[in-house]
Amino acid sequence: MIRPVITDSEFRQFQGFIFDAAGITISPAKKALVAGRLARRVQHCGVNSYGEYFRLLSSGALPGETQMAVDLLTTNETYFFREARHFELLARTARDAQARGKDFAVWSAACSSGEEVYSIAMTLADTLGERHPWTVLGSDISTRVLEQARRGHYPAERARQMPPQLLHRYCLKGIGKQDGTLLVARELRARVQFAQVNLNTALPRLGPFDVVFLRNVMIYFSKETKREVIGRVASMLKPGGLLLIGHSESLHDIGGDLQPVVPSVFRKPGKT
Numbered sequence: 001m002i003r004p005v006i007t008d009s010e011f012r013q014f015q016g017f018i019f020d021a022a023g024i025t026i027s028p029a030k031k032a033l034v035a036g037r038l039a040r041r042v043q044h045c046g047v048n049s050y051g052e053y054f055r056l057l058s059s060g061a062l063p064g065e066t067q068m069a070v071d072l073l074t075t076n077e078t079y080f081f082r083e084a085r086h087f088e089l090l091a092r093t094a095r096d097a098q099a100r101g102k103d104f105a106v107w108s109a110a111c112s113s114g115e116e117v118y119s120i121a122m123t124l125a126d127t128l129g130e131r132h133p134w135t136v137l138g139s140d141i142s143t144r145v146l147e148q149a150r151r152g153h154y155p156a157e158r159a160r161q162m163p164p165q166l167l168h169r170y171c172l173k174g175i176g177k178q179d180g181t182l183l184v185a186r187e188l189r190a191r192v193q194f195a196q197v198n199l200n201t202a203l204p205r206l207g208p209f210d211v212v213f214l215r216n217v218m219i220y221f222s223k224e225t226k227r228e229v230i231g232r233v234a235s236m237l238k239p240g241g242l243l244l245i246g247h248s249e250s251l252h253d254i255g256g257d258l259q260p261v262v263p264s265v266f267r268k269p270g271k272t
């Protein structure tokens with residue numbers, strides 16, 4: 001089949017679709033990327049243009065197609081122990097809570113395929129041990145990445161930044177057909193939870209959390225969407241709790257009463 005070309009007006013329809021669904025702003029420079037990501041759905045649905053696919057998508061005639069398109073239009077790049085200093089801070093904060101006899105709850109709010117969640121869980125298991133109460137919730141808008149997250153099975157190269165002792169303790173190395181992969185240990189998989197949460201809408205009841213990881217997702221949002229998302233996420237933090245954002249992101253003008261601690265780390269006022 002000859003792949004149809006996406007026109008400017010068709011592209012704008014998908015820009016509107018993903019903005020309404022997820023709050024994601026896609027620049028015109030990404031037109032070819034959008035066409036590439038949706039090409040297989042156009043083909044699968046047996047239509048001849050992106051416009052026809054958009055009409056089908058909007059008609060609601062195909063159950064699950066909206067989620068499929070959201071899954072394809074989100075960018076899910078991630079890896080274990082991304083931005084390592086956040087995990088050092090997490091360990092110190094968890095130790096501090098343990099010393100005060102407090103339980104410890106963490107939320108990875110745009111967790112993609114789960115590497116961030118398991119990096120948090122490994123850090124807490126290593127720091128607090130098995131007996132101290134701690135929980136980790138991972139959420140994302142994409143159900144496709146959440147399925148991968150629940151499996152906990154990854155290409156080994158995603159663990160390049162993982163401290164070797166944690167790799168050794170919490171991961172099984174694939175052999176035979178699974179060579180070049182790793183499986184997160186069952187005890188750790190059983191200790192974390194995953195849920196679909198869209199940060200662009202009112203949140204379900206979650207938390208409260210000691211630490212929220214909201215990393216490398218706001219880059220896709222407009223300033224107004226960022227402000228709304230930050231407000232919702234901050235309301236799930238305990239007083240004194242920490243919000244961690246990606247190192248290339250900023251809360252300039254949108255952080256509300258969150259107080260900067262060090263670059264990319266913010267504290268909700270109040271005592272833990």
Ligand SMILES: C[S@@+](CC[C@H](N)C(=O)[O-])C[C@H]1O[C@@H](n2cnc3c(N)ncnc32)[C@H](O)[C@@H]1O
Pocket residue numbers: 021022023024074075076077078079082109110111112113116139140141142145197198199200214215216217220246
């Ligand atoms: C680049 S990944 C970041 C993963 C991880 N936090 C990290 O820093 O490595 C961005 C994730 O944000 C998710 N996302 C985008 N819009 C979202 C929304 N409105 N609600 C929840 N998750 C969203 C995407 O599905 C994607 O998995």
